Amino acid sequence: MEGNKSVVRLKYTRFPLEVNTKRLKYNYEGGTTGLSSEITYSLGSTLVTINVTQEIYSGSVNAVYIDLSEDSGNGSFANLSLRVTRNQRYGILCNYMNTLFGGSYDSLKEKYCAPPLPETEVVRYICGDSGCGGCFTLKKKKDYDDDEVVRMQATHDFIVGEETMHVKVKIKNDDNVGEGGLNVEVEGPMKLTTDYTNHVISSMTKKMRxxxxxxxxxxxxxxxxxxxxxxxxxxxxxxxxxxxASITPRQETTYVSGHRVRMNMHRMSSMS
Incomplete structure (x- = not known):
């Protein structure tokens, strides 16, 4: 196991943000190995965990699992999980993406499919207990000659007031192991301004519309x-x-039970 620990000072809160990164290796039955990159943020009573696990068999990455969880420490939580594999017909394929929110978390999910642009999904959420929030995006890039997805990129932003902790996961075909293998890169975490994060996501959605x-x-x-x-x-x-022409992209909106959130909601809304 390899690990690293650091403390990040944020303007918005009196609590320091503790960042831990770990790399773990697991051995499963049947010769399958798991290689996990785990990132955790601790901010007061709020705990955020980002786990990227590569499932390896015969030296080739067959599947990638991304699991996100945020716990306010007061009974409220936000969970997101997805699985990515390689499919001979469709290329890099997201088999599922599940979300679950509880307590005072409110969420918004948007899904865009705008040829010839890659399909993109955006999940945003915010917690009324802590005032913290997050944004997860998933983008797919196709090879238009054979209509296969050749690259996928997932990002997660932990938003605390005017600052954001940003993690990026890049998944593409691994040319070094023949057909069926995936190459995975995890970048971050790095500190960005929330205004910059909003600008990037806003530009992306405007381009698609x-x-x-x-x-x-x-x-x-x-x-x-x-x-x-x-x-x-x-x-x-x-x-x-x-x-x-005035129709905006199809949106799927889900409001989770709990009181409405006012704090920082204007920042989250500016992303759309």
Whole structure:
């Protein structure tokens, strides 16, 4: 086991942020090995754990598990888990992404699929007990020649007022082990400003919305089934184009039971 411990001073809180990083190795039955990178943040009574585990068989990474948990210390919690594998047809595949929130955590999940941009998912949450929050993003990059996902990137931001602790996980094909292997890189944690984090995510979502509008309007214009009956079906009703162009990407919103959060919510909302 390898480990490192450090203390980060934050402007927003009187508590120091204690950061621990560990690398653990596990041996399972059947010759499978697990290599885990674990990062924990301790801030007062709040504990955040980020665990990235590589499942290795015959020298090749077959699966990657990312598990996030945040506990306020007062009975409120936020959990996220996902599994990434390599599929011969689709490339790098996220098999599932599960979220669970309890107590005073409120959450918002957005999912975008805007060809030709990569599919992206954004999960944001904030805790009314501590005022802390987080943002998790998952982006997939395709090879458009064969429509396979060749690269995936997951990021997690632990947001404390005006500052953010940022971790990035990069997953791509491992060319050194032949077909089926994955290469995993874990970067961070590093301290960023919350304004910068908001700017990055806001730019990403605006780019996707523009791409959706640009790709949706030509499809509607070329569709004979949507022509206006005003002139015997000869002309398209421009109001339909305006209506569809104004549609924002499909959003899935889930509010977890608990009181509403006011503190820092404007910062979290600015990401969308």
């Amino acid at each position: 523009s791409a959706i509008e640009a790709s949706t309007v030509p499809l509607v214009k070329n569709s004979p089934a949507r022509r206006s009956p005003k002139d015997g079906g000869g002309e398209f009703d421009v109001s339909d184009v305006d209506r569809i």
